[in-house]
Amino acid sequence: KTAAIVGCPFSGGQPKPGVDKGPIHLVEAGLISQLESLGWNVKFEGHHQFEDIKTNDDPPIGILKNPRLVSRVTESVARVVGEHVKKGELAVTLGGDHSLAMGTISGTLSTHPEACVVWVDAHADINTIESTESGNIHGMPVSFLLGLGNKVPEFSWVKPLLKPENLVYIGLRDVDAGEKALLRDNKIKAFSMHEVDRYGIGRVVEMALDHVNPNRDRPIHLSFDVDALDPTVAPSTGTPVRGGLTFREGHFICEAIYETGLLVALDLMEVNPSLEDEASVKQTVAVGCSLLRSGLGETLL
Numbered sequence: 001k002t003a004a005i006v007g008c009p010f011s012g013g014q015p016k017p018g019v020d021k022g023p024i025h026l027v028e029a030g031l032i033s034q035l036e037s038l039g040w041n042v043k044f045e046g047h048h049q050f051e052d053i054k055t056n057d058d059p060p061i062g063i064l065k066n067p068r069l070v071s072r073v074t075e076s077v078a079r080v081v082g083e084h085v086k087k088g089e090l091a092v093t094l095g096g097d098h099s100l101a102m103g104t105i106s107g108t109l110s111t112h113p114e115a116c117v118v119w120v121d122a123h124a125d126i127n128t129i130e131s132t133e134s135g136n137i138h139g140m141p142v143s144f145l146l147g148l149g150n151k152v153p154e155f156s157w158v159k160p161l162l163k164p165e166n167l168v169y170i171g172l173r174d175v176d177a178g179e180k181a182l183l184r185d186n187k188i189k190a191f192s193m194h195e196v197d198r199y200g201i202g203r204v205v206e207m208a209l210d211h212v213n214p215n216r217d218r219p220i221h222l223s224f225d226v227d228a229l230d231p232t233v234a235p236s237t238g239t240p241v242r243g244g245l246t247f248r249e250g251h252f253i254c255e256a257i258y259e260t261g262l263l264v265a266l267d268l269m270e271v272n273p274s275l276e277d278e279a280s281v282k283q284t285v286a287v288g289c290s291l292l293r294s295g296l297g298e299t300l301l
């Protein structure tokens with residue numbers, strides 16, 4: 001079994017410098033040998049070099065920031081992830097900000113249109129060009145994947161390959177008003193931190209998979225934003241929100257999804273090694289590597 005590491009040093013979907021250094025810190029922490037120790041044949045062709053386009057060639061569209069850059073980068077990521085998934089390799093994308101998921105999930109769905117998406121995040125990342133308050137595209141990838149909101153010509157390459165019934169969220173706790181309406185109107189299943197508290201993570205993962213993968217026969221794309229974890233667990237991330245998943249809850253999700261044997265692609269996003277003190281950075285990077293090991297079969301016994 002082969003895992004392809006897709007290092008995506010990209011920060012254009014949000015304003016804080018440093019998240020583009022996430023991939024290099026994860027790899028330098030020994031991720032590749034850790035995955036090899038789990039029995040994986042790991043392919044890593046170096047971090048992808050994303051050409052930068054000059055900001056003066058990329059004025060905002062409405063309030064969307066770096067739109068042409070984000071579009072171009074995510075389109076190339078879609079191609080890269082799509083190639084790996086098509087070859088039957090487990091595509092492991094290291095972010096970089098979560099706008100990249102527009103690319104990774106497009107890549108997966110182009111090969112497996114019936115794949116389901118488990119989105120683990122404090123945020124819904126479903127803002128449209130009409131609903132976004134920040135213009136930061138890392139808060140919008142899901143709306144593009146679903147084909148919601150007015151079309152943005154610069155993003156015409158993104159096809160609405162994701163169906164609302166094939167998407168489920170775990171960990172939500174900071175959803176904008178416009179996003180709440182979009183979740184309701186599109187009948188999108190979401191297990192917020194309230195449901196995690198009420199049912200426990202075991203039942204939540206079971207119910208989430210029952211919703212998008214009732215017969216456990218569909219490929220799974222897991223898109224994990226480290227800010228789903230409580231900031232005491234993963235402090236070095238751009239949009240921390242209190243009241244998040246514990247270390248174990250985060251790992252349980254990855255372990256349980258690996259156990260299905262259906263995982264075809266995994267994103268680990270929003271590690272920003274420029275934020276907080278050195279101990280926090282080391283902690284966040286270590287948690288990222290640990291989550292990835294769990295997603296690729298590491299077990300406690």
Ligand SMILES: N[C@](CCCC[B-](O)(O)O)(CCN1CCC(O)CC1)C(=O)O
Nearest residue numbers: 098123125127133134136138139176239
């Ligand atoms: N929904 C946010 C955060 C997106 C986070 C993206 B990530 O990939 O990290 O999940 C938040 C916008 N919100 C605007 C009002 C403010 O008071 C608080 C933040 C946005 O910018 O759209």
Ligand SMILES: [Mn+2]
Nearest residue numbers: 004006045080
């Ligand atoms: Mn590659």
Ligand SMILES: [Mn+2]
Nearest residue numbers: 098121125225
């Ligand atoms: Mn996110």
Ligand SMILES: [Mn+2]
Nearest residue numbers: 122123225227
């Ligand atoms: Mn988030």
